[in-house]
Amino acid sequence: MITIDLMSRKPIYDQLIEKIKQLILSDVFSANDHLPSVRSLSCQLSVNPNTIQKAYTHLCNAGLTYSVAGKGCFVSPQAKEILGQDAKQELPQFGAFARRLLDSGIDAEQLKSLIDQLDSERRSSL
Amino acid sequence: MITIDLMSRKPIYDQLIEKIKQLILSDVFSANDHLPSVRSLSCQLSVNPNTIQKAYTHLCNAGLTYSVAGKGCFVSPQAKEILGQDAKQELPQFGAFARRLLDSGIDAEQLKSLIDQLDSERRSSL
Protein backbone atom coordinates (compact mmCIF):
# COMPACT_ATOMS: atom_id res chain seq x y z
CA MET A 1 0.00 0.00 0.00
CA ILE A 2 2.84 2.36 0.85
CA THR A 3 6.12 2.36 -1.03
CA ILE A 4 9.25 4.44 -0.66
CA ASP A 5 12.01 5.30 -3.10
CA LEU A 6 15.21 5.09 -1.11
CA MET A 7 17.25 6.51 -3.97
CA SER A 8 15.18 9.66 -4.33
CA ARG A 9 16.64 12.98 -3.21
CA LYS A 10 13.43 13.64 -1.37
CA PRO A 11 13.75 12.73 2.30
CA ILE A 12 12.04 9.48 3.22
CA TYR A 13 9.86 11.14 5.83
CA ASP A 14 8.72 13.62 3.20
CA GLN A 15 7.79 10.86 0.79
CA LEU A 16 5.85 9.18 3.56
CA ILE A 17 3.93 12.37 4.35
CA GLU A 18 2.99 12.81 0.72
CA LYS A 19 1.95 9.16 0.33
CA ILE A 20 -0.29 9.30 3.36
CA LYS A 21 -1.86 12.58 2.28
CA GLN A 22 -2.57 10.95 -1.06
CA LEU A 23 -4.14 7.90 0.60
CA ILE A 24 -6.35 10.16 2.70
CA LEU A 25 -7.47 12.12 -0.38
CA SER A 26 -8.26 8.92 -2.26
CA ASP A 27 -10.29 7.66 0.70
CA VAL A 28 -8.06 4.64 1.25
CA PHE A 29 -7.68 6.07 4.74
CA SER A 30 -10.97 7.54 5.96
CA ALA A 31 -11.74 9.62 9.04
CA ASN A 32 -10.78 7.88 12.28
CA ASP A 33 -9.07 5.05 10.44
CA HIS A 34 -6.08 3.50 12.15
CA LEU A 35 -2.77 4.23 10.43
CA PRO A 36 -0.18 1.42 10.36
CA SER A 37 1.84 1.45 13.58
CA VAL A 38 5.25 3.07 13.57
CA ARG A 39 6.95 -0.25 14.15
CA SER A 40 5.03 -2.23 11.55
CA LEU A 41 5.66 0.37 8.84
CA SER A 42 9.27 0.47 9.93
CA CYS A 43 9.59 -3.27 9.30
CA GLN A 44 7.53 -3.29 6.13
CA LEU A 45 9.55 -0.52 4.49
CA SER A 46 12.90 -1.42 6.08
CA VAL A 47 13.12 2.11 7.38
CA ASN A 48 14.15 3.23 10.84
CA PRO A 49 11.24 3.77 13.27
CA ASN A 50 12.47 7.28 13.99
CA THR A 51 12.00 8.26 10.37
CA ILE A 52 8.43 6.96 10.38
CA GLN A 53 7.83 8.73 13.66
CA LYS A 54 9.04 12.00 12.19
CA ALA A 55 6.48 11.74 9.41
CA TYR A 56 3.70 10.82 11.84
CA THR A 57 4.59 13.71 14.13
CA HIS A 58 4.41 16.08 11.18
CA LEU A 59 0.98 14.79 10.12
CA CYS A 60 -0.20 15.13 13.72
CA ASN A 61 1.05 18.71 13.99
CA ALA A 62 -0.63 19.55 10.69
CA GLY A 63 -3.94 18.39 12.16
CA LEU A 64 -4.30 15.61 9.61
CA THR A 65 -4.10 12.87 12.23
CA TYR A 66 -4.41 12.50 15.97
CA SER A 67 -2.54 10.03 18.08
CA VAL A 68 -3.73 8.25 21.19
CA ALA A 69 -1.00 7.04 23.51
CA GLY A 70 -0.95 3.28 23.66
CA LYS A 71 -3.48 2.93 20.87
CA GLY A 72 -2.03 4.39 17.73
CA CYS A 73 -2.40 7.07 15.13
CA PHE A 74 -5.73 7.92 13.52
CA VAL A 75 -6.95 10.01 10.59
CA SER A 76 -8.48 13.25 11.80
CA PRO A 77 -12.09 13.93 10.69
CA GLN A 78 -11.00 17.33 9.37
CA ALA A 79 -8.13 15.86 7.36
CA LYS A 80 -9.67 16.19 3.90
CA GLU A 81 -10.88 19.68 4.63
CA ILE A 82 -7.42 20.76 5.74
CA LEU A 83 -5.84 19.24 2.64
CA GLY A 84 -8.30 21.18 0.52
CA GLN A 85 -7.30 24.45 2.15
CA ASP A 86 -3.62 23.60 1.80
CA ALA A 87 -4.15 23.02 -1.90
CA LYS A 88 -5.70 26.47 -2.32
CA GLN A 89 -2.63 28.02 -0.77
CA GLU A 90 -0.45 26.16 -3.24
CA LEU A 91 -2.14 27.78 -6.24
CA PRO A 92 0.41 30.63 -6.46
CA GLN A 93 3.22 28.07 -6.56
CA PHE A 94 1.37 26.22 -9.28
CA GLY A 95 0.98 29.47 -11.15
CA ALA A 96 4.71 30.17 -10.92
CA PHE A 97 5.43 26.70 -12.30
CA ALA A 98 2.99 27.18 -15.15
CA ARG A 99 4.40 30.60 -15.89
CA ARG A 100 7.90 29.17 -16.14
CA LEU A 101 6.74 26.56 -18.61
CA LEU A 102 4.93 29.18 -20.70
CA ASP A 103 8.06 31.32 -20.69
CA SER A 104 10.02 28.33 -21.90
CA GLY A 105 7.88 28.04 -24.96
CA ILE A 106 5.27 25.50 -23.88
CA ASP A 107 1.89 26.27 -25.40
CA ALA A 108 -0.96 27.24 -23.07
CA GLU A 109 -3.29 24.93 -24.96
CA GLN A 110 -0.97 22.02 -24.29
CA LEU A 111 -1.10 22.66 -20.54
CA LYS A 112 -4.86 23.00 -20.55
CA SER A 113 -5.37 19.79 -22.48
CA LEU A 114 -3.02 18.02 -20.05
CA ILE A 115 -5.21 19.21 -17.19
CA ASP A 116 -8.35 18.06 -18.97
CA GLN A 117 -6.81 14.67 -19.53
CA LEU A 118 -5.80 14.33 -15.88
CA ASP A 119 -9.23 15.43 -14.76
CA SER A 120 -11.04 12.89 -16.89
CA GLU A 121 -8.64 10.15 -15.72
CA ARG A 122 -9.45 11.16 -12.19
CA ARG A 123 -13.21 11.14 -12.69
CA SER A 124 -13.17 7.74 -14.36
CA SER A 125 -11.20 6.20 -11.47
CA LEU A 126 -13.73 7.26 -8.82
CA MET B 1 19.08 42.82 -11.98
CA ILE B 2 19.78 39.70 -9.95
CA THR B 3 18.57 39.33 -6.38
CA ILE B 4 18.98 36.53 -3.87
CA ASP B 5 16.78 35.58 -0.91
CA LEU B 6 19.14 34.56 1.88
CA MET B 7 16.21 33.45 4.04
CA SER B 8 14.95 30.98 1.49
CA ARG B 9 15.59 27.30 2.04
CA LYS B 10 16.66 27.01 -1.55
CA PRO B 11 20.44 26.92 -1.91
CA ILE B 12 21.86 30.20 -3.11
CA TYR B 13 23.55 28.63 -6.15
CA ASP B 14 20.18 27.13 -7.10
CA GLN B 15 18.48 30.49 -6.88
CA LEU B 16 21.20 31.96 -9.05
CA ILE B 17 20.78 29.27 -11.71
CA GLU B 18 17.03 29.84 -11.83
CA LYS B 19 17.42 33.61 -12.03
CA ILE B 20 19.86 33.42 -14.93
CA LYS B 21 17.70 30.93 -16.82
CA GLN B 22 14.82 33.32 -16.40
CA LEU B 23 16.87 36.26 -17.68
CA ILE B 24 17.87 34.22 -20.72
CA LEU B 25 14.25 33.28 -21.43
CA SER B 26 13.14 36.90 -21.14
CA ASP B 27 15.92 37.96 -23.53
CA VAL B 28 17.64 40.15 -20.95
CA PHE B 29 20.66 37.95 -21.70
CA SER B 30 20.79 37.13 -25.41
CA ALA B 31 23.03 34.72 -27.31
CA ASN B 32 26.74 35.47 -26.83
CA ASP B 33 26.05 38.10 -24.18
CA HIS B 34 28.64 38.41 -21.45
CA LEU B 35 27.44 37.26 -18.02
CA PRO B 36 28.51 39.37 -15.00
CA SER B 37 31.91 38.24 -13.74
CA VAL B 38 32.08 35.95 -10.73
CA ARG B 39 33.85 38.64 -8.71
CA SER B 40 31.41 41.44 -9.50
CA LEU B 41 28.37 39.27 -8.75
CA SER B 42 30.04 38.08 -5.59
CA CYS B 43 30.44 41.68 -4.39
CA GLN B 44 27.06 42.85 -5.58
CA LEU B 45 25.17 40.04 -3.81
CA SER B 46 27.54 39.70 -0.84
CA VAL B 47 27.83 36.03 -1.65
CA ASN B 48 30.89 33.80 -1.54
CA PRO B 49 32.61 33.61 -4.97
CA ASN B 50 32.68 29.82 -4.71
CA THR B 51 28.89 29.83 -4.66
CA ILE B 52 28.70 31.98 -7.78
CA GLN B 53 31.26 29.77 -9.48
CA LYS B 54 29.23 26.68 -8.65
CA ALA B 55 26.19 28.14 -10.38
CA TYR B 56 28.22 29.20 -13.43
CA THR B 57 29.79 25.77 -13.70
CA HIS B 58 26.36 24.19 -13.63
CA LEU B 59 25.09 26.47 -16.40
CA CYS B 60 28.16 25.67 -18.44
CA ASN B 61 27.71 21.92 -18.01
CA ALA B 62 24.07 22.25 -19.00
CA GLY B 63 25.18 23.83 -22.27
CA LEU B 64 23.45 27.10 -21.50
CA THR B 65 26.70 29.06 -21.41
CA TYR B 66 30.25 28.70 -22.63
CA SER B 67 33.31 30.13 -21.00
CA VAL B 68 36.33 31.64 -22.69
CA ALA B 69 39.53 31.48 -20.70
CA GLY B 70 40.56 34.92 -19.50
CA LYS B 71 37.45 36.54 -20.90
CA GLY B 72 34.48 35.26 -19.01
CA CYS B 73 31.21 33.45 -19.41
CA PHE B 74 28.84 33.89 -22.36
CA VAL B 75 25.29 32.84 -23.18
CA SER B 76 25.28 29.93 -25.58
CA PRO B 77 23.35 30.38 -28.86
CA GLN B 78 21.43 27.17 -28.14
CA ALA B 79 20.46 28.31 -24.64
CA LYS B 80 16.80 29.07 -25.31
CA GLU B 81 16.39 25.90 -27.29
CA ILE B 82 17.82 23.82 -24.47
CA LEU B 83 15.59 25.52 -21.93
CA GLY B 84 12.61 24.68 -24.12
CA GLN B 85 13.56 21.01 -24.12
CA ASP B 86 14.12 21.07 -20.38
CA ALA B 87 10.65 22.47 -19.95
CA LYS B 88 9.16 19.60 -21.96
CA GLN B 89 10.83 17.15 -19.62
CA GLU B 90 9.25 18.89 -16.69
CA LEU B 91 5.74 18.31 -17.99
CA PRO B 92 5.25 15.06 -16.01
CA GLN B 93 6.20 16.90 -12.82
CA PHE B 94 3.74 19.61 -13.72
CA GLY B 95 1.12 16.96 -14.33
CA ALA B 96 1.74 15.40 -10.92
CA PHE B 97 1.34 18.79 -9.28
CA ALA B 98 -1.89 19.45 -11.17
CA ARG B 99 -3.17 16.00 -10.34
CA ARG B 100 -2.56 16.59 -6.64
CA LEU B 101 -4.51 19.83 -6.74
CA LEU B 102 -7.38 18.15 -8.58
CA ASP B 103 -7.40 15.37 -6.00
CA SER B 104 -7.55 18.00 -3.26
CA GLY B 105 -10.76 19.39 -4.67
CA ILE B 106 -9.51 22.20 -6.89
CA ASP B 107 -11.63 22.56 -9.99
CA ALA B 108 -10.07 21.82 -13.40
CA GLU B 109 -11.71 24.93 -14.81
CA GLN B 110 -10.04 27.04 -12.16
CA LEU B 111 -6.62 25.74 -13.15
CA LYS B 112 -7.26 26.29 -16.83
CA SER B 113 -8.47 29.84 -16.33
CA LEU B 114 -5.37 30.50 -14.23
CA ILE B 115 -3.22 29.32 -17.12
CA ASP B 116 -5.15 31.48 -19.58
CA GLN B 117 -4.66 34.47 -17.35
CA LEU B 118 -0.93 33.87 -17.03
CA ASP B 119 -0.63 33.37 -20.77
CA SER B 120 -2.37 36.64 -21.61
CA GLU B 121 -0.26 38.47 -19.03
CA ARG B 122 2.79 37.03 -20.69
CA ARG B 123 1.77 38.00 -24.20
CA SER B 124 0.94 41.55 -23.19
CA SER B 125 4.34 42.03 -21.57
CA LEU B 126 6.28 41.12 -24.70
Add this chain to the structure above:
Amino acid sequence: MITIDLMSRKPIYDQLIEKIKQLILSDVFSANDHLPSVRSLSCQLSVNPNTIQKAYTHLCNAGLTYSVAGKGCFVSPQAKEILGQDAKQELPQFGAFARRLLDSGIDAEQLKSLIDQLDSERRSSL
Protein backbone atom coordinates in the same frame (compact mmCIF):
# COMPACT_ATOMS: atom_id res chain seq x y z
CA MET C 1 -22.00 13.60 33.37
CA ILE C 2 -18.42 12.63 32.57
CA THR C 3 -17.02 12.90 29.09
CA ILE C 4 -13.60 12.06 27.67
CA ASP C 5 -11.84 13.46 24.62
CA LEU C 6 -10.04 10.55 22.99
CA MET C 7 -8.36 12.90 20.50
CA SER C 8 -6.72 14.95 23.20
CA ARG C 9 -3.03 14.47 23.90
CA LYS C 10 -3.80 14.41 27.59
CA PRO C 11 -3.84 10.87 28.99
CA ILE C 12 -7.34 9.56 29.56
CA TYR C 13 -6.72 8.89 33.25
CA ASP C 14 -5.56 12.48 33.62
CA GLN C 15 -8.69 13.81 32.01
CA LEU C 16 -10.75 11.63 34.32
CA ILE C 17 -8.97 12.96 37.41
CA GLU C 18 -9.53 16.55 36.33
CA LYS C 19 -13.19 15.92 35.55
CA ILE C 20 -13.88 14.37 38.93
CA LYS C 21 -12.04 17.13 40.76
CA GLN C 22 -14.19 19.61 38.91
CA LEU C 23 -17.38 17.75 39.82
CA ILE C 24 -16.35 17.75 43.47
CA LEU C 25 -15.64 21.49 43.38
CA SER C 26 -19.01 22.20 41.79
CA ASP C 27 -20.75 20.09 44.44
CA VAL C 28 -22.08 17.58 41.94
CA PHE C 29 -20.20 15.04 44.07
CA SER C 30 -20.51 15.94 47.74
CA ALA C 31 -18.77 14.48 50.78
CA ASN C 32 -19.36 10.74 51.15
CA ASP C 33 -21.09 10.49 47.79
CA HIS C 34 -20.59 7.25 45.91
CA LEU C 35 -18.48 7.60 42.75
CA PRO C 36 -19.60 5.62 39.68
CA SER C 37 -18.16 2.10 39.77
CA VAL C 38 -15.09 1.31 37.71
CA ARG C 39 -17.08 -1.12 35.60
CA SER C 40 -19.97 1.21 34.87
CA LEU C 41 -17.68 4.11 33.95
CA SER C 42 -15.63 1.76 31.83
CA CYS C 43 -18.70 0.78 29.85
CA GLN C 44 -20.19 4.25 29.69
CA LEU C 45 -16.98 5.83 28.33
CA SER C 46 -15.78 2.80 26.35
CA VAL C 47 -12.51 3.02 28.18
CA ASN C 48 -10.36 0.22 29.55
CA PRO C 49 -11.18 -0.54 33.22
CA ASN C 50 -7.46 -0.36 34.07
CA THR C 51 -7.45 3.25 32.98
CA ILE C 52 -10.42 4.10 35.21
CA GLN C 53 -8.80 2.25 38.09
CA LYS C 54 -5.60 4.24 37.64
CA ALA C 55 -7.49 7.50 37.97
CA TYR C 56 -9.41 6.26 41.03
CA THR C 57 -6.21 5.09 42.69
CA HIS C 58 -4.67 8.50 42.12
CA LEU C 59 -7.66 10.27 43.68
CA CYS C 60 -7.51 7.92 46.64
CA ASN C 61 -3.79 8.52 47.17
CA ALA C 62 -4.38 12.26 46.98
CA GLY C 63 -6.86 11.93 49.83
CA LEU C 64 -9.76 13.14 47.72
CA THR C 65 -11.63 9.84 47.99
CA TYR C 66 -11.65 6.77 50.18
CA SER C 67 -12.54 3.29 49.10
CA VAL C 68 -14.50 0.71 51.04
CA ALA C 69 -13.77 -2.88 50.14
CA GLY C 70 -16.72 -4.44 48.34
CA LYS C 71 -18.69 -1.20 48.35
CA GLY C 72 -16.86 1.25 46.15
CA CYS C 73 -15.24 4.63 46.13
CA PHE C 74 -16.53 7.65 48.07
CA VAL C 75 -15.76 11.36 48.16
CA SER C 76 -13.67 12.23 51.20
CA PRO C 77 -15.06 14.91 53.54
CA GLN C 78 -11.78 16.82 53.28
CA ALA C 79 -11.83 16.74 49.48
CA LYS C 80 -12.75 20.37 48.86
CA GLU C 81 -10.27 21.56 51.44
CA ILE C 82 -7.48 19.58 49.83
CA LEU C 83 -8.36 20.92 46.41
CA GLY C 84 -8.17 24.42 47.83
CA GLN C 85 -4.65 23.78 49.12
CA ASP C 86 -3.64 22.23 45.79
CA ALA C 87 -4.84 25.36 44.05
CA LYS C 88 -2.66 27.54 46.28
CA GLN C 89 0.36 25.48 45.30
CA GLU C 90 -0.47 26.08 41.65
CA LEU C 91 -0.25 29.85 42.04
CA PRO C 92 3.44 30.02 41.01
CA GLN C 93 2.61 28.13 37.82
CA PHE C 94 -0.24 30.54 37.21
CA GLY C 95 2.14 33.40 37.80
CA ALA C 96 4.61 32.02 35.28
CA PHE C 97 1.85 31.72 32.70
CA ALA C 98 0.70 35.28 33.37
CA ARG C 99 4.26 36.54 33.21
CA ARG C 100 4.76 34.91 29.83
CA LEU C 101 1.64 36.58 28.48
CA LEU C 102 2.74 39.95 29.84
CA ASP C 103 6.15 39.49 28.24
CA SER C 104 4.43 38.71 24.95
CA GLY C 105 2.71 42.07 24.96
CA ILE C 106 -0.64 41.26 26.57
CA ASP C 107 -1.88 44.10 28.72
CA ALA C 108 -2.17 43.57 32.50
CA GLU C 109 -5.55 45.29 32.48
CA GLN C 110 -6.81 42.81 29.91
CA LEU C 111 -5.87 39.88 32.14
CA LYS C 112 -7.48 41.45 35.19
CA SER C 113 -10.71 42.20 33.39
CA LEU C 114 -10.75 38.62 32.13
CA ILE C 115 -10.49 37.41 35.71
CA ASP C 116 -13.26 39.76 36.83
CA GLN C 117 -15.48 38.48 34.07
CA LEU C 118 -14.83 34.85 34.98
CA ASP C 119 -15.46 35.59 38.64
CA SER C 120 -18.81 37.24 38.01
CA GLU C 121 -19.82 34.38 35.69
CA ARG C 122 -18.96 32.00 38.49
CA ARG C 123 -20.92 33.86 41.14
CA SER C 124 -24.01 34.11 38.99
CA SER C 125 -24.02 30.38 38.32
CA LEU C 126 -24.08 29.43 42.00
Add this chain to the structure above:
Amino acid sequence: MITIDLMSRKPIYDQLIEKIKQLILSDVFSANDHLPSVRSLSCQLSVNPNTIQKAYTHLCNAGLTYSVAGKGCFVSPQAKEILGQDAKQELPQFGAFARRLLDSGIDAEQLKSLIDQLDSERRSSL
Protein backbone atom coordinates in the same frame (compact mmCIF):
# COMPACT_ATOMS: atom_id res chain seq x y z
CA MET D 1 22.66 31.96 28.93
CA ILE D 2 20.60 28.85 28.32
CA THR D 3 20.05 26.22 30.98
CA ILE D 4 18.15 22.96 30.96
CA ASP D 5 16.61 20.91 33.74
CA LEU D 6 17.38 17.30 32.86
CA MET D 7 15.19 16.00 35.67
CA SER D 8 12.08 17.84 34.56
CA ARG D 9 9.21 15.89 33.03
CA LYS D 10 9.09 18.45 30.27
CA PRO D 11 10.99 17.20 27.22
CA ILE D 12 14.38 18.86 26.80
CA TYR D 13 13.54 20.09 23.31
CA ASP D 14 10.41 21.73 24.75
CA GLN D 15 12.38 23.48 27.45
CA LEU D 16 14.80 24.71 24.81
CA ILE D 17 11.99 26.10 22.68
CA GLU D 18 10.53 27.97 25.63
CA LYS D 19 13.92 29.33 26.70
CA ILE D 20 14.67 30.66 23.25
CA LYS D 21 11.22 32.21 22.90
CA GLN D 22 11.84 33.92 26.21
CA LEU D 23 15.24 35.19 25.09
CA ILE D 24 13.67 36.58 21.93
CA LEU D 25 10.93 38.34 23.91
CA SER D 26 13.46 39.85 26.29
CA ASP D 27 15.54 41.09 23.35
CA VAL D 28 18.57 39.03 24.29
CA PHE D 29 18.19 37.61 20.78
CA SER D 30 17.15 40.32 18.34
CA ALA D 31 16.03 40.07 14.72
CA ASN D 32 18.62 38.42 12.47
CA ASP D 33 20.80 37.48 15.43
CA HIS D 34 22.75 34.27 15.10
CA LEU D 35 21.55 31.50 17.42
CA PRO D 36 24.21 29.24 18.98
CA SER D 37 25.09 26.43 16.57
CA VAL D 38 23.52 23.02 17.11
CA ARG D 39 26.86 21.48 17.97
CA SER D 40 28.02 24.20 20.36
CA LEU D 41 24.76 24.13 22.30
CA SER D 42 24.95 20.36 22.30
CA CYS D 43 28.35 20.50 24.01
CA GLN D 44 27.48 23.34 26.34
CA LEU D 45 24.35 21.64 27.67
CA SER D 46 25.65 18.06 27.38
CA VAL D 47 22.63 17.24 25.30
CA ASN D 48 22.52 15.22 22.09
CA PRO D 49 22.73 17.31 18.89
CA ASN D 50 19.55 15.67 17.62
CA THR D 51 17.57 17.05 20.53
CA ILE D 52 18.85 20.56 19.87
CA GLN D 53 18.10 20.10 16.20
CA LYS D 54 14.53 19.10 17.00
CA ALA D 55 13.99 22.34 18.92
CA TYR D 56 15.59 24.41 16.15
CA THR D 57 13.46 22.73 13.51
CA HIS D 58 10.35 23.53 15.51
CA LEU D 59 11.31 27.19 15.86
CA CYS D 60 12.02 27.33 12.15
CA ASN D 61 8.65 25.79 11.26
CA ALA D 62 6.93 28.23 13.58
CA GLY D 63 8.47 31.09 11.63
CA LEU D 64 10.42 32.34 14.63
CA THR D 65 13.78 31.62 13.03
CA TYR D 66 15.19 30.97 9.60
CA SER D 67 18.15 28.77 8.85
CA VAL D 68 20.73 29.19 6.13
CA ALA D 69 22.52 26.01 5.14
CA GLY D 70 26.17 26.20 6.04
CA LYS D 71 25.75 29.44 7.96
CA GLY D 72 23.47 28.81 10.87
CA CYS D 73 20.14 29.66 12.42
CA PHE D 74 18.90 33.25 12.74
CA VAL D 75 16.07 35.03 14.51
CA SER D 76 13.33 35.94 12.09
CA PRO D 77 12.38 39.64 11.91
CA GLN D 78 8.72 38.71 12.51
CA ALA D 79 9.56 36.62 15.58
CA LYS D 80 8.26 38.98 18.24
CA GLU D 81 5.12 39.69 16.27
CA ILE D 82 4.39 35.99 15.93
CA LEU D 83 4.96 35.42 19.63
CA GLY D 84 2.48 38.20 20.37
CA GLN D 85 -0.18 36.56 18.22
CA ASP D 86 0.50 33.18 19.80
CA ALA D 87 -0.01 34.73 23.22
CA LYS D 88 -3.42 36.07 22.22
CA GLN D 89 -4.47 32.59 21.20
CA GLU D 90 -3.43 31.31 24.60
CA LEU D 91 -5.84 33.60 26.44
CA PRO D 92 -8.66 31.00 26.54
CA GLN D 93 -6.25 28.51 28.12
CA PHE D 94 -5.26 31.15 30.64
CA GLY D 95 -8.91 31.79 31.35
CA ALA D 96 -9.55 28.09 31.98
CA PHE D 97 -6.64 28.00 34.41
CA ALA D 98 -7.91 31.07 36.23
CA ARG D 99 -11.41 29.67 36.33
CA ARG D 100 -10.15 26.48 37.93
CA LEU D 101 -8.34 28.44 40.63
CA LEU D 102 -11.45 30.54 41.30
CA ASP D 103 -13.52 27.37 41.57
CA SER D 104 -11.01 26.02 44.06
CA GLY D 105 -11.63 28.94 46.37
CA ILE D 106 -8.85 31.33 45.35
CA ASP D 107 -10.01 34.93 45.59
CA ALA D 108 -10.25 36.98 42.40
CA GLU D 109 -8.57 39.90 44.14
CA GLN D 110 -5.60 37.70 44.98
CA LEU D 111 -5.11 36.78 41.31
CA LYS D 112 -5.41 40.36 40.19
CA SER D 113 -2.89 41.62 42.74
CA LEU D 114 -0.52 38.83 41.63
CA ILE D 115 -0.81 40.08 38.06
CA ASP D 116 -0.21 43.67 39.15
CA GLN D 117 2.86 42.59 41.04
CA LEU D 118 4.24 40.67 38.05
CA ASP D 119 3.52 43.59 35.77
CA SER D 120 5.36 46.09 37.94
CA GLU D 121 8.30 43.67 38.29
CA ARG D 122 8.36 43.43 34.54
CA ARG D 123 8.26 47.18 33.98
CA SER D 124 11.03 47.83 36.47
CA SER D 125 13.32 45.30 34.80
CA LEU D 126 13.10 46.93 31.37
Add this chain to the structure above:
DNA sequence: GTGGTCTAGACCACT
Protein backbone atom coordinates in the same frame (compact mmCIF):
# COMPACT_ATOMS: atom_id res chain seq x y z
C1' DG E 1 32.32 25.08 9.91
C1' DT E 2 26.89 24.86 9.38
C1' DG E 3 22.01 22.66 9.34
C1' DG E 4 19.40 18.47 7.81
C1' DT E 5 18.54 13.57 7.40
C1' DC E 6 19.04 8.88 8.75
C1' DT E 7 20.16 4.56 11.42
C1' DA E 8 20.42 1.73 15.59
C1' DG E 9 18.95 0.91 19.77
C1' DA E 10 17.22 2.47 24.35
C1' DC E 11 13.68 4.05 27.83
C1' DC E 12 9.24 5.96 29.26
C1' DA E 13 4.18 6.51 29.86
C1' DC E 14 -0.20 4.96 28.34
C1' DT E 15 -3.75 1.29 27.22
Add this chain to the structure above:
DNA sequence: GTGGTCTAGACCACG
Protein backbone atom coordinates in the same frame (compact mmCIF):
# COMPACT_ATOMS: atom_id res chain seq x y z
C1' DG F 1 1.20 -3.63 22.18
C1' DT F 2 1.26 1.76 21.18
C1' DG F 3 3.40 6.63 20.40
C1' DG F 4 7.00 9.88 22.18
C1' DT F 5 11.59 11.16 23.65
C1' DC F 6 16.45 10.67 23.82
C1' DT F 7 21.35 9.15 22.90
C1' DA F 8 25.25 7.98 19.91
C1' DG F 9 27.23 8.30 15.86
C1' DA F 10 27.05 8.62 10.74
C1' DC F 11 26.54 10.95 6.10
C1' DC F 12 25.20 14.69 2.99
C1' DA F 13 24.86 19.36 0.87
C1' DC F 14 25.99 24.07 1.50
C1' DG F 15 29.23 28.03 2.09
